[in-house]
Amino acid sequence: MNRERGALSVGLRHVCAGLAILLVLLSAGPSHAGAAPPVTVYFNGSCHDCVPYLDQELVPLLRSLGVGEIVRRDYILERRNRSELVERSTALGIPPQLQGHMTTFVGDRIVLQGHVPAQIIRDLLAPAQATRYMRIVVLQDKMPSHGEAPRDYTVWAPGGVIAVYPLGEPVTTYLAGLPQPGDHRSVSRPRRCSP
Amino acid sequence: MRRTSVLAVAVGILLAGGAARVLWTASARPVIRLDPSAVDFGPLAGRVTKAVVVRNAGRAPLRVLAVSSSCGCTTAAITMSVVPARGTARLEITFDPAAHGSEAGPARHAVYVRTDDPRTPEVEIEVRAVVLKGLPP
Numbered sequence: 001m002n003r004e005r006g007a008l009s010v011g012l013r014h015v016c017a018g019l020a021i022l023l024v025l026l027s028a029g030p031s032h033a034g035a036a037p038p039v040t041v042y043f044n045g046s047c048h049d050c051v052p053y054l055d056q057e058l059v060p061l062l063r064s065l066g067v068g069e070i071v072r073r074d075y076i077l078e079r080r081n082r083s084e085l086v087e088r089s090t091a092l093g094i095p096p097q098l099q100g101h102m103t104t105f106v107g108d109r110i111v112l113q114g115h116v117p118a119q120i121i122r123d124l125l126a127p128a129q130a131t132r133y134m135r136i137v138v139l140q141d142k143m144p145s146h147g148e149a150p151r152d153y154t155v156w157a158p159g160g161v162i163a164v165y166p167l168g169e170p171v172t173t174y175l176a177g178l179p180q181p182g183d184h185r186s187v188s189r190p191r192r193c194s195p
Numbered sequence: 196m197r198r199t200s201v202l203a204v205a206v207g208i209l210l211a212g213g214a215a216r217v218l219w220t221a222s223a224r225p226v227i228r229l230d231p232s233a234v235d236f237g238p239l240a241g242r243v244t245k246a247v248v249v250r251n252a253g254r255a256p257l258r259v260l261a262v263s264s265s266c267g268c269t270t271a272a273i274t275m276s277v278v279p280a281r282g283t284a285r286l287e288i289t290f291d292p293a294a295h296g297s298e299a300g301p302a303r304h305a306v307y308v309r310t311d312d313p314r315t316p317e318v319e320i321e322v323r324a325v326v327l328k329g330l331p332p
Contacts (some may be wrong), residue, residue: 086309
């Protein structure tokens with residue numbers, strides 16, 4: 001009888017241990033799994049280079065990185081979309097000088113202004129980097145077809161300064177200088193690189 | 196008695212004047228006005244610049260926070276970042292029809308000016324043009 005009770009107890013322990021392991025495995029999945037951030041793109045449909053960029057580069061890239069629903073809002077055809085963009089930017093504390101001709105909100109944490117290089121977007125959405133910032137804005141407003149080859153980009157996150165880096169410099173350089181949660185250092189001052 | 200009344204009236208006038216002055220100062224704010232509020236470049240085959248007058252109709256300096264546009268083909272620059280009360284600045288808008296290659300036809304864009312005008316944080320200048328055929332590639 002005692003032997004049976006002991007075997008039952010061992011079995012129960014195994015079941016509990018199995019459940020605990022299952023719970024740990026479930027909670028150890030990607031931190032943003034199941035909460036793919038929705039994307040809103042505010043753009044000008046009359047900007048001839050913006051629509052192909054959206055269709056052929058930005059949207060496929062964001063989809064491949066696992067974002068949620070992607071909504072497009074033309075702010076020239078619908079003026080209320082522009083008001084919405086300004087209200088949203090103001091509410092998120094985005095510096096006005098970082099306004100691009102096209103704005104992409106990836107959730108409320110990543111704001112892409114203009115035509116941001118793909119590698120920067122990949123880096124920002126990489127799980128290893130996503131914990132390094134609360135919110136981030138990247139601006140690259142130039143297009144090669146306009147006779148102005150892009151040479152640099154501008155980046156800002158709360159807690160940091162507005163910094164300009166050459167296109168070859170990864171955004172992780174800026175992220176590495178940001179104060180982390182629980183970090184009691186003074187506000188970091190990333191190096192301002194000249195293009 | 197008469198002297199007291201005169202004194203009371205004088206004090207009343209002084210108090211009312213002071214209060215009016217305080218109210219006047221407290222209500223001072225910048226007010227942005229554009230002239231014109233839309234720019235039509237018409238038919239064009241090359242780069243053209245037109246100017247818009249940015250007027251501060253308010254009683255406090257107007258701080259220009261940012262100037263942006265809806266397209267890389269349209270650029271804008273303002274002559275001063277702080278427009279004094281009742282003062283003006285010049286906003287120069289340049290449209291480059293070659294920016295998008297050889298595409299011809301009507302174009303509609305916008306320039307946006309963000310300021311510290313509390314009632315109108317952003318104003319829009321509508322930009323229209325008709326890009327002519329035969330532009331250099």
